[in-house]
Amino acid sequence: MTQLFRMAFRDLLRNRRRSFLSSLALAIGVALLMLMFAFVNGEMTGAMNSTIRLQSGHLQIRAETYDENKSSLKWSDLVENPDQIVQKISSLPPVIAATPRLFVSGIIASKDITAGVRVIGIDPTSKANEPYRLGLLEGQFLTLDDRDGILIGQPLAKKLDLKTGDSINVSVNTSNGDVSEQSFIVRGIYSTQTYGFDRVSVFMALPKAQTISGTENHASIIFILLNDNAQTDSVKNAIQAPGYKIVTWTEMNDLIIQTENFANSYINMFAFIILAITATVITNTLIMAVFERTREIGILSAIGMKASRIMGMFLMESSLLTIGGLVMGIIMGLLMVAWFNGHGFYIGNMGISGMLIQDTIYPNLTLTDTIRVSVISFVISLLAGMYPAVIAARMEPVEALHGGK
């Protein structure tokens, strides 16, 4: 074994540049795969976190008949006296915040431009609204007793050419099917760096939203934020809310989970293409080595080396090339991931309904993905080395002895 290793290592050193370039091909493949896995993971984790933080929460308590796609304001579709339930839930240890929210469809108009919006009535004092408070670009955050203040997202402010202190008209649907209209002052402009959300979401204090929409002491949902995604099911089981349904983030964000599965399938296909190209380079390198060393194979065979051992010698070379490429690739991959983690990768205003994607992706490389890439690359490269090794092992000693220089 030691001798096989020594011979394989020295044989690779005979043509240093070729061996280095073959390993480099694998290294680039591995590094790109690590980066791809990290980006998809980062994007999906980011989208999930944004969606949980900004839109769905970990859990929502809703009326049995509530349909999130209809924004119904009928009292029977809403949660009555939400504060009572909120108080009970807030005492559970994993709960960071539980807060009522009211969603109302509306249109805002400034000068002669209008835009469809989703008015969200919030309790400004709740911790659940930190992302909006922290994302304030100008102006002030709302207060619970604010009767004419509204908070709008940066893309909407740009579209309507609004700034803090400007006056706008807001028309909303009401619980009895009418439309109510009132003038509001832009208290502040926020950005969550999530274009899809900021473009349509405007905030007002919950009591005001209830008044303007005629929903009185009702909320669309109770939004619950937890310390950890993993605690969702245990908290769900602990909540007592008879007559209401409790929905988890996985149920609400089916689209993200499906997208993640799709992205993983897609990336696996890319991985296969990249590694197939790399494998071709390794096969080519070793085939060249086999043909250059035909006479040596004949000599080794003549002195009694068995075909299996000759095969082992070339597989050892293939392993060494692979290990070299893997080490280089992992280092390159880690450096690239670290760089993009520091700088981010700006993708612009993305986002689709039901899935909030931040405008900058920060790669998230997991140990599992690193191991997965390494093992797959190693196995594929070893398989790539099989063909040349078999060619070498099948050579007849007499032909091999006369086939060299």
Added chain:
Amino acid sequence: MEVAKIENVTRVYKNGKIETNALSGVNLTIENGEFTSLVGPSGSGKTTLLQLIGCLDQPTTGKIFINGKDVSTLNKSARADIRRGTIGFIFQFFALIPTLNAYENIEMPLLLNGVKPDERRKTVTLLLEEVGLSDRANNRPDQMSGGQQQRVAIARAFATHPSIILADEPTANLDTANGEQVMELMTRLNKESGVTFVFATHDPRVIKYARRVITLRDGLIVDD
């Protein structure tokens, strides 16, 4: 006692529809301890006969016995086992592994035979002394002259104390002085250890060392 016995051996090479008879019915017995030369013009079948005795190739018809065992129909792996244990080879070109130094080249057949490290070290050191290359142990083939390389090849062929050493034109690529040195070394090993040598040549200066001369022409033994 006979080391090799060849019975009615033919070897026909096919190249497309063309058939070439390299050996056309050879009968031969090599006894233990012989120092035998196969002579004849190019194409007479010397190398083919050596390859068949050395289990590198198989006869088209006929039988070959090595130490009494019929090797004519053995598969590739079994022939490799026979070569590893009982046959040593010396080639016309200095057939050393270029990435291994003199010591490692001689050690290779011992490794393949599973000889223990201590014994390997002892054997290789002795052999290097025997062929006068102790100071070249760490030299790779490209750092040695042709004569030195061929002496390493002889030491390698001798390392496992085989029953027979087959040499195909061992001095063809050497100058006179180195050629004589190689032949004297082979003669000495033959006399001291009793190992059988069979070598192919058409160099009269080499033939004079042989105690038995077998002449081949057109694939047949014409003189013995």
